Each structure stands twice: as C-alpha cells, then as structure tokens.
Amino acid sequence: MSMTSESEEMIMPINGVDSPSIDDANSGGNVGGNGQLKKGPWTSAEDAILVEYVTKHGEGNWNAVQKHSGLARCGKSCRLRWANHLRPDLKKGAFSPEEERRIIELHAKMGNKWARMAVELPGRTDNEIKNYWNTRIKRRQRAGLPIYPPDICLQALNENQQTENINTFSSSEVLHPGFIPVTNFDVPDFKGFEPNQQIYSASLLDIPSSSLLDISPSSLLPQGIHSSYPNKSLTSTVHPPKRLRGSEPFICGLTNTIPGGIQYQNSGSSPIGQSFVYSSACDHNSTSDHATLSSIVLSGSHAGLNGNPSSEPNWAMKLELPSLQTHMGSWGSPSPSSPVHSPDSVDTLIQTPPTEHAQSCNLSPQNSGLLDAVLYGAQTMKNSKGNNGYNHMTGHSYLHEAEWEAYGEQLSPLGHSSSSVFSESTPNSLDERRFADTFQGYKIKEEANNLAPMHYDDKAETTNQMIFSRPDVLLASNCFGPMKDPTKDHSLLKGAIETYLGDELSRDCKQMDTGATSATQGHVRDSCTWNPMSTV
DNA sequence: AACACCGTCAACCGCACGCCT
DNA sequence: AAGGCGTGCGGTTGACGGTGT
Numbered sequence: 413m414s415m416t417s418e419s420e421e422m423i424m425p426i427n428g429v430d431s432p433s434i435d436d437a438n439s440g441g442n443v444g445g446n447g448q449l450k451k452g453p454w455t456s457a458e459d460a461i462l463v464e465y466v467t468k469h470g471e472g473n474w475n476a477v478q479k480h481s482g483l484a485r486c487g488k489s490c491r492l493r494w495a496n497h498l499r500p501d502l503k504k505g506a507f508s509p510e511e512e513r514r515i516i517e518l519h520a521k522m523g524n525k526w527a528r529m530a531v532e533l534p535g536r537t538d539n540e541i542k543n544y545w546n547t548r549i550k551r552r553q554r555a556g557l558p559i560y561p562p563d564i565c566l567q568a569l570n571e572n573q574q575t576e577n578i579n580t581f582s583s584s585e586v587l588h589p590g591f592i593p594v595t596n597f598d599v600p601d602f603k604g605f606e607p608n609q610q611i612y613s614a615s616l617l618d619i620p621s622s623s624l625l626d627i628s629p630s631s632l633l634p635q636g637i638h639s640s641y642p643n644k645s646l647t648s649t650v651h652p653p654k655r656l657r658g659s660e661p662f663i664c665g666l667t668n669t670i671p672g673g674i675q676y677q678n679s680g681s682s683p684i685g686q687s688f689v690y691s692s693a694c695d696h697n698s699t700s701d702h703a704t705l706s707s708i709v710l711s712g713s714h715a716g717l718n719g720n721p722s723s724e725p726n727w728a729m730k731l732e733l734p735s736l737q738t739h740m741g742s743w744g745s746p747s748p749s750s751p752v753h754s755p756d757s758v759d760t761l762i763q764t765p766p767t768e769h770a771q772s773c774n775l776s777p778q779n780s781g782l783l784d785a786v787l788y789g790a791q792t793m794k795n796s797k798g799n800n801g802y803n804h805m806t807g808h809s810y811l812h813e814a815e816w817e818a819y820g821e822q823l824s825p826l827g828h829s830s831s832s833v834f835s836e837s838t839p840n841s842l843d844e845r846r847f848a849d850t851f852q853g854y855k856i857k858e859e860a861n862n863l864a865p866m867h868y869d870d871k872a873e874t875t876n877q878m879i880f881s882r883p884d885v886l887l888a889s890n891c892f893g894p895m896k897d898p899t900k901d902h903s904l905l906k907g908a909i910e911t912y913l914g915d916e917l918s919r920d921c922k923q924m925d926t927g928a929t930s931a932t933q934g935h936v937r938d939s940c941t942w943n944p945m946s947t948v
Numbered sequence: 949a950a951c952a953c954c955g956t957c958a959a960c961c962g963c964a965c966g967c968c969t
Numbered sequence: 970a971a972g973g974c975g976t977g978c979g980g981t982t983g984a985c986g987g988t989g990t
Binding site for chain 3: 452453472473474475487488491495524525526527528538539542546
C-alpha cells in the first residue's frame with residue numbers, strides 16, 4: 413500500500429491514501445461520543461496532532477498524548493502510529509535487495525524477532541519487516557520454495573555451531589584452541605510451527621547440532637542446563653534488545669516449548685534431562701566421534717521428549733519458520749521414490765508423503781520426507797560422484813541470494829510452481845538432481861571450511877559434523893521415533909550415509925550402531941566425551 | 949462490467965515485561 | 970511481595986487495490 417509520508421499527509425491532508433474511509437479525525441464509526449477511543453485508519457489531521465505533540469513533548473508517555481492533545485486514540489495506537497509512520501527517520505519505500513538479503517539473514521538467526529531485526533535495519537519498522545517476511549513466506553510457500561537460501565541456512569548453522577561451542581566450552585571449561593567467540597547474534601527460537609508445514613526442524617534445524625550433542629552430565633542436570641545454555645551469553649552485544657521476551661531460548665525448539673509446557677531454562681526437573689538421556693541415548697556410550705550421530709536420535713525422538721511416542725511436540729504444531737527451517741519441499745525435494753506432487757499443492761509439496769523407506773522403518777509420516785531427503789541425497793551423491801557441478805563454490809556463499817532467487821524463479825510459478833518443476837519433469841530430472849547436488853555439495857564444503865579452523869583434525873569427526881549438522885539429516889532423525897529397532901533404523905540410515913559420505917562415516921556408523929543399541933537402555937555414561945568439542 | 953482471488957499494508961489485540969508505588 | 974501502569978512485541982485481522990476470469 414502506498415503510504416504517503418507524514419509530511420505529505422500534513423501538507424496534503426485531503427484524501428489521504430491511508431485514510432480511505434475517514435478524513436475527519438473525529439468522525440468515523442469507531443469513535444464513540446462518550447470519550448471512547450477511535451479505531452481504524454488514521455487521518456491526516458490526527459497525524460498532524462500527533463506529530464505536533466511528539467515534536468513538542470518527545471516520545472513516550474503515550475497515554476498522555478490522548479489526554480493532552482485531544483486525540484481520540486489510545487496510547488498504544490499513538491505509539492504505533494508514530495513508530496511505524498510518523499517517525500522522521502523512517503525509510504519509506506520498498507526494501508532494497510540488500511535489505512531483503514539482510515532480513516533473510518536476520519530471520520535465519522533470530523526467527524520472528526521483528527523488533528530486533530528492525531534494530532539491524534535502520535529506518536525500517538518491525539511491522540514492515542514482519543509484513544515483508546510474511547508475504548515472502550507465503551510466496552515461497554506457494555511456490556514450494558525453501559524459505560532460506562542454502563548459503564544463509566548454512567551460515568546460520570555455522571554461527572549457531574560456533575555459538576554452541578562457546579557455550580559448550582563455558583560449561584565444560586574446556587577451551588578449544590581454535591575457538592573463535594561469536595557472541596553477537598541471537599539464536600532464533602522456535603515457538604512453533606504452522607501445522608501444515610513440515611517440521612523439518614524448524615526447531616531442530618535451528619537447534620545447533622552440537623547443542624544437542626554437547627549435553628554433559630551436568631547439563632542434564634538442572635543447573636547444568638542453565639550453565640550450558642545461558643541466555644545472557646546469547647544476547648546480542650551489538651544491539652541489545654531493550655527487553656528480552658520470555659522466550660529467548662538458546663536451544664530453540666527444545667528450550668521454548670518442551671512438550672508438556674516445560675520451559676527448558678527453568679526446568680529444574682528431570683523431564684528434560686530424561687528426555688535428553690533417552691532420546692540421545694543412542695550414543696551415550698560412544699565417543700565424541702559419534703556424538704553427532706546422537707543428535708539424530710535426539711532430535712528424532714519426540715517420544716523421548718514427551719514420553720508419548722504418538723504425541724506431537726508442541727513445537728511441531730506451529731511453524732515460526734525460525735532459523736534454518738527448511739522447507740524440504742524444495743530442499744529435500746521429492747525423492748525419486750516419492751510420489752509426484754501435485755503442482756497446485758504446496759502443502760503436499762512441503763509435506764513429503766511417506767515413502768517406502770520411511771514406512772520401512774517406523775518412520776513418522778510427518779518426517780518421512782527428511783529421510784527421503786537423506787536417502788535421496790545419498791543416491792544423488794552416489795550418482796554424482798565425479799560430478800563437480802556442486803564443487804564450484806569458492807567463497808563463503810555458494811548460492812548468493814540473487815542466484816538463489818533466480819533459481820527460485822526458475823521454480824516459481826510464473827505459471828510453474830516449484831513443484832511443477834519437479835513434477836513436470838521426471839523425478840530424476842536434471843533440475844531436481846542439480847538442486848540436491850548443489851546443496852549437498854555446498855554443505856559439505858561449507859562445513860569443512862568452517863570446521864577446519866576449529867582444529868578438527870579428526871577427519872571422521874569432521875565428517876560427522878558435516879553430516880549431522882545438516883538440517884535434513886538432523887531432521888531425518890525424526891523418523892527414528894521411539895527407536896523400536898535402533899539397529900534396523902541405524903542400518904538404514906547408515907546405508908544412506910555411507911553412500912552419502914563414504915567409508916569414513918561408515919566406520920563411525922558401525923561404532924554408532926553399537927553405541928545406539930546400548931544407549932537405548934537409557935544410561936548416561938561419560939557425557940564429557942559426549943561433547944564432541946570437548947574432546948580435543 | 950462484475951466477480952473472485954490474491955497481495956500488501958496498516959492497525960488492532962493480547963500478552964509479557966519492567967518499573968514504580 | 971503484590972498490583973498498577975506504561976511500554977514493547979508478535980500474531981492476526983481487515984481494508985484496499987491489482988489482476989485474472
């Protein structure tokens with residue numbers, strides 16, 4: 413909607429664009445005669461009054477505006493009007509590409525923290541950003557495109573990982589030589605998910621992989637949880653929000669809405685810890701090399717989290733699209749074995765139907781697409797070995813937003829939904845494979861690049877990190893659910909991973925199998941070694 | 949021309965937090 | 970400590986305009 417500037421409104425009070433129905437400040441159906449406050453669009457006259465008042469008295473004390481200026485608006489409304497439209501430092505007009513890019517990055521980091529994002533974008537309001545994002549989300553959803561470009565996802569993932577490492581070290585008091593503190597970003601939280609969207613991890617993706625992993629024995633204890641994921645350390649140091657709302661969790665999905673309404677941070681009680689114990693049991697006797705593998709089980713065991721295998725965690729119910737939430741409708745994309753999606757159904761695109769793979773391993777239908785992604789990724793990787801198509805990244809970002817958008821545009825329905833791209837052609841279409849290859853290749857390289865400075869000399873460990881910080885893999889873990897048959901499940905996944913990464917990982921997977929089996933017995937052993945970062 | 953659909957935007961609402969008394 | 974008040978934040982809604990049928 414074209415919003416004229418406040419000055420314009422003041423100069424041209426007539427026929428204000430944003431005052432379609434009322435031009436008289438005191439007319440209009442929403443204002444009552446008995447001192448009732450007016451609602452609805454602001455008129456130019458009202459704007460003028462407000463501007464004058466604020467100019468004279470400054471911001472704040474908004475209730476006084478109504479009292480002293482005669483405006484029939486509540487304080488909140490005045491504040492909102494001023495903040496979103498009348499403030500002199502507002503930047504009007506469409507977002508620039510740079511701003512758009514920034515918004516995406518910020519959302520990947522922060523989730524729906526519009527106000528904090530606005531701080532990072534001078535002249536822009538939280539409302540503006542929120543509207544933009546929601547519009548963008550809808551557009552991409554409709555097109556079946558991922559919300560975040562891969563490079564941004566990975567960037568955020570890496571940052572998350574680094575931040576976790578900080579917390580890991582702080583909690584374990586073990587400093588990694590190559591550790592580089594990253595403190596000025598806030599980890600997004602995962603308040604929830606939209607019911608019609610795949611959970612690809614909105615929460616889990618955002619959960620720093622190692623934060624899931626680096627659960628030391630102490631961290632399983634109430635105080636340990638606190639020490640491991642101190643909120644304060646996550647608060648932006650650059651633009652500290654005036655106030656952090658209740659949910660500024662570190663472990664996004666888990667922190668905010670542990671099933672059953674348990675707040676992670678204040679959970680002194682055992683359920684969380686038990687959840688971790690149970691859900692990550694798979695690797696509890698394993699070495700750090702396999703810690704990452706545990707994340708699969710951990711993130712996958714909703715059952716472990718709420719003790720009810722059939723119940724869906726709260727956080728899965730509503731999608732905030734927090735950081736790194738990927739709409740695997742595109743990323744994971746329909747696997748070759750997946751049914752072809754209807755081009756006109758984004759939901760079906762996003763929620764990949766269960767595949768034979770999924771069904772074969774007691775997979776949660778909601779998450780089967782993830783395993784699909786893994787399996788298909790493995791297949792793709794296998795097929796594309798020797799194909800350097802995805803190895804061309806030279807810098808930090810493999811796909812820049814422009815490229816990504818361009819890519820998206822290819823997929824977008826200017827008549828073609830992304831699903832149509834996948835469905836119009838054969839499941840093995842070049843585009844589809846290219847898409848998968850692109851991301852996979854990027855991921856591996858990216859992870860390797862970022863972990864290398866961390867002195868991850870152990871190749872295998874690095875490999876594990878690479879894999880399991882992968883959103884889709886993390887999420888694919890969901891398919892394991894209650895872990896009725898860990899061996900079977902792991903072998904299935906292992907196969908995919910072996911193909912995916914080769915022998916190095918295979919070796920680790922073998923070890924993991926052992927660990928997983930014993931770990932499902934629910935014993936936490938040496939959690940110090942559990943933390944991959946603490947094992948130097 | 950009429951209608952339906954969709955995207956965009958402004959505004960509202962409920963809730964939560966911090967401060968003050 | 971408890972309650973009131975002011976403020977900020979995020980989700981949602983409704984109006985409007987553009988576009989397609």
